[in-house]
Amino acid sequence: MGVLMFSQLTIRNRFFILNLIGVVSVFLLGGITVFSFFNIKKFLIENNLKLKKKNQSFIQLGLDLEKTDAVFNVIIASQGKGSLSSLSELKAIEKDVTSTLNRLEKENIDENFKKAVKNARGSYEKMLETGKKTALAFLNGNKETALPLAEKLKKLSSENRKNVKEISDVFLGYQKQIIFRYLDTSMSYIFMLGLFLLIAGGILGFILYKKTNFTLNNISREIYLSAERNKKVTGEMQEISERLADSSKALASSVLETVSAVDEITATSEQSNQYAETSVSKVKGSEEISEKGQQKVLEVIDAMNGINQESLSLMNNVKENNEKISSIVKIIDNISEKTNIINDIVFQTKLLSFNASVEAARAGEQGKGFAVVAEEVGNLAQLSGVAAKEIKEMLAESVEQVNRLVLEANQCMEDVLKAVKFKVESGVELAKECGEILAEVVQNSKEITSVMTEIKNASEEQQTGLTNISKAMRLIDEHVQKMEEISSESNLCVESLGDEVLILRRHVASLNTLIKKQEGKLEEEGGASKKDMASLEKEIESNDSDLEEHQETHAA
Template identity: 35%
Template sequence: MEWMNRLSLKARLLVIVFFSISICSFIAISGFLYFNKQEFYRGITEKSRAIHLRLDAAAHYVATQDGLGPVIDRMKAKYKSPEEMTKEDKEIVLKQVPIVAAMKIGSKDADKDNYEFRIFSDEPRNKDNSATKEELEIFMKFKADSALKDLVVNNGETLTVFRPVRLEKEKGCFKCHGDPQTSPWNNGKDILGYKMENWEEGKLHGVFAIKTDFNKLKLASSNHDFIPPEGILILGIILGAVIALIMATLMIKKPIQGLSAITNDLNTSGTQVSSAATQIATSAEELSQATTQQAASLQETSASIEEISSMVSNNTSNAQEASLISEKSLGSTQRGKEVVDHMIKAIGDINISNAGIADQISTTNKEIENIVKIINEIGDKTKVINDIVFQTKLLSFNASVEAARAGEQGKGFAVVAEEVGNLAAMSGAAAQEITSMLESSIRSVEEIVKRSKDSVGKLIIEGKDKVDSGTKIAHECEEVFNDILSNISNVSRMVSEISSASQEQSQGIREITKAVAQLDQVTHQNTSTASQSSSAAGNLSSQASQLNALVQSLVRTIEGDK
């Protein structure tokens, strides 16, 4: 069958068309022949039956004439025994026997109607009528079934219709085939001298056969249906098949070309589908992996968002705290500013009091100068004292001298003079000491004054400078505080903005969390979808390869194996 696989669809179709036509023609012709033959056989059968009926009718007619009895009587009177009977008289007798008449008629028209007539029996009077083996079988069938009207036997060349012949009293059969007691010659023999068989009513004695030979019939009949010889039929079949083949070739040419183009397209499409399916499978696999990664990332994101959320809530509380602190700072700063204001005022006061101090110091200096003046005056007075002391000494000396001159009486005076001299000396020394003390006092006072003047002036200048720089710094402080104030209010504003932003952030984070949860769900769905599509793609791929195989086999079917 290898050659069959190599056939293209076109060749196959042509082969199919050829065989179909051949087989159809064959079946049609066979059917025609068969039915024709059946019709032919039926015609012959009917004709044979008609002949049988004609024979029956003839027998019946002869029986109804009831000529047998008188003929028998006549022959009995004419002859003493059947042996004496002339052939002609025997014929006369036989002419009155219905069955014989039927036999005669059957034989007479046989040639004219193209059939053969025969009668046979299992126990015949005439040896020619002995049944052959086959005939005996037919005979036994009739014998077994008394209701059987006829039998038709067709062996392909001849058709025979058999009909039973039974003995009937009505037809006078028993005058010869009946009870030997009734013998016309009283010797158990019938009128023609045959031994009477003593048969009974309805006994099957013989079978009529009307046999038709088809060949003879065909030769004889010119008006019968023409059946063309088989050669011509085969030629017709071949011619029809060839014409059908040519037509089929012309008709299937275009569809086959179309089919070829379609299978080519299918082939390319199949390959493309196959590769696409493979790509889809790979993509689905990748998608699956990506989705899994996405899920992991989402979980990480979720965790991060939770962290952020807690950070934001920290921020919010921090911002609130910062807000409080900045409010407090604002208060502190304002107080600081007030303090600075106070300080500036205090510095101003210090400045004023410095000036007061300077005035006071200059006043003090003047007073000190007065003191110095007084000291100088004291010094002057001390000089006076010194002069007095000098005078006193001088007086005491003079007194002592006088006393010495006075002698004893002057002794007491001398002591007093001495004492006065001593006192004067002591006073002089004291005055001297006072003078030196005054001088040193004046010097030290002057020095002190000078020094205090210098240092106080310096101090005042320094103090002034310092107050100036302090004022400057205080003003700078004020500015700085102002800056701080505005900064703090800015900070406060920003902190409140941060606070509200944080609240918005936490709202946003809640929404993000919700969205992430949804995303997570979606990702899970995606994962399952991806795995489904992965398996679907796998299916698709295998189906695509099946499709490919199918297309390949389709191509082989249409174009045959190469």
């Protein structure tokens, strides 16, 4: 059933199915590859998280060993002083190290890892035992025994560091083996799937190629039908050529009528040209005068803009001066208030100084220290008086500054008013000149009006000739439209013929491409078709020559 349906498909559909199978295979392989890569990525991320957790355990173990080493170094450096407190601290560290080593021993890893953990435990226990003996020796005052134990303790500390590094290296090597094993398995699956899809695609392509050879007879039949359609199109082109010739004759008569109407217009056009030349000269004069007037008007506008700018400048200066005066007045007020406060303080201070001096005199010897304070207070009062004097001078200077600003503002106002007056006078003079120029423009406009009236009369005479031209042009337009329709039909027929020829050539090319091993069989079955095609080509060549002769006659 499937083979029967496949044999009924066209060549295009067969190649479409082949391409579809290839695309689906590529997408399937790509999808599985991407899925595998995502799984690999997920596995690497999870493995990385596990590795981070284990690294934290290794880091914690290393830190605990460093703490243990630090405790023993303190005991050795202090030669037993504070050993009891250090040993109590060592118990907590020992508990953490033992817990970490127990957790690492429970990990389901290889024997090398367990062996490394076991070595680390033994080395650490030896270090603890040696460290405790060293501390007891120092406590008992037996330095001869303690010093060799301290040297041995240093060697055990170095050995512990090596054991921790060995545990980390063994764990990393184990993780690398797991990753490489997973990657090898995934890539093997992808390779096998790709090989399977390649073999399946090759088999299906070979089947499609074999089935395509059975469609050659259909292609030969299409070539024969295309040749018959070319005959029909050639006949339609001959009929359209005759209609095109009739329209050309009608167009020629309309052109003759147009020529006679154009002769009548010629005389009237000459007179119109003379009036037009006069109008042009007058218009040029008016343009020059108008340009002068425009220039003067622009100058007036510039003068007025200058007045406006000067006015704005005046307003801004006055505003700024007022703000300065206001700020100075505020400053003077503040200074006056501060001066009054200072004067009050000076008065109160002097009074307090006097009272203090009186009390000091009453006290006698006991009041000498207080008398010194009273004297200092008096000095401060004197300094305050000097400051008050300086402030008064500042007030006088501020008043002088305010007066100077007022004078400057008045002077600025006078300068601006003078400038404004000058600009206004200039604007008045320019306005007078503009009035004179505009009067000349009005006079020229009157002359132009009279000339344009004459042109209007000449245009009315031309209207009659233009009416005749319009009628003739309408006839020409109608015939031209007919010719355009006919030309469009002719073009469509020519395009159709060209398409059919292209189809014919395409089928021939398809036969030459697809039929290489079956040429003998096709020559026997398609001999009649080739004879018909040869006669059809001769007929098309004769029709083409007739069409070229007709076009040459039409052009002449």
